[in-house]
Amino acid sequence: MKVTDMLIGLIIGLAAALTGCFLFIVIFTDYGFTEGFEIMKREGQTGKLITLGAILNLIAFFALLKAKKEIMARGVLLATIILAIATILL
Incomplete structure (x- = not known):
């Protein structure tokens, strides 16, 4: 039961971060999600995008x-923590 609960929490955390990234791109840029993500990736802003998306993890937590x-x-x-490591590596 503990392992499944932690796995569900992990999925919730990753989904919240993805939702946060989606909302940031859609609300604060003039592009769609895929186009906005490609532009952020090209400009080297992917780490910052992941960090901003992870703010929703606070609410979930x-x-x-x-x-x-x-x-x-x-x-x-x-x-x-996984997102923080990904941000450091990107």
């Missing part, structure tokens, strides 16, 4: 803590 789902919240934290 605290919502899971409030719902007493600590193991899932750990999964969201793990997703944030």
